Amino acid sequence: MKRPYRVVVAKPGLDGHDRGAKIIARALRDEGFEVVYTGLHQTPDQVVQAVVQEDADAIGLSLLSGAHLNLVPRIVELLKNAGRDDVLVIVGGIIPETDIPLLEEAGVARVFTPGSPLPEIGQWLGAALDQREVSLNG
Numbered sequence: 001m002k003r004p005y006r007v008v009v010a011k012p013g014l015d016g017h018d019r020g021a022k023i024i025a026r027a028l029r030d031e032g033f034e035v036v037y038t039g040l041h042q043t044p045d046q047v048v049q050a051v052v053q054e055d056a057d058a059i060g061l062s063l064l065s066g067a068h069l070n071l072v073p074r075i076v077e078l079l080k081n082a083g084r085d086d087v088l089v090i091v092g093g094i095i096p097e098t099d100i101p102l103l104e105e106a107g108v109a110r111v112f113t114p115g116s117p118l119p120e121i122g123q124w125l126g127a128a129l130d131q132r133e134v135s136l137n138g
Contacts, residue, residue, distance in 0.1 A: 007058045008047070015067075027121065058090065088128055090108065
């Protein structure tokens with residue numbers, strides 16, 4: 001990684017299971033990312049507020065509730081409205097294969113499903129953020 005990137009890990013919606021989000025947060029921290037975990041039951045507005053306040057480079061949304069097609073596009077829209085459409089959005093959780101292209105069309109950079117190797121997530125995110133840095137500054 002070109003620098004320590006800041007990532008907000010969030011659990012939007014009513015899903016009450018955050019073990020996976022905590023594992024991802026710890027794995028990213030161990031890879032050298034600065035990680036802010038927002039906790040459970042976050043509204044899209046709260047998620048975006050955290051991204052703005054923390055000046056995050058990326059956001060990882062963890063969803064298990066099936067509300068990803070409602071919550072994720074709303075968060076992407078709010079990021080754009082806040083002038084933070086430069087934030088890389090990744091999603092993890094129980095996401096049906098048929099929904100992945102819909103999330104990508106909404107602005108998600110990558111979807112990680114259960115079983116994704118933790119080092120792969122951190123390596124992909126670091127490389128994607130490095131590439132974004134070059135695009136924005138070079």
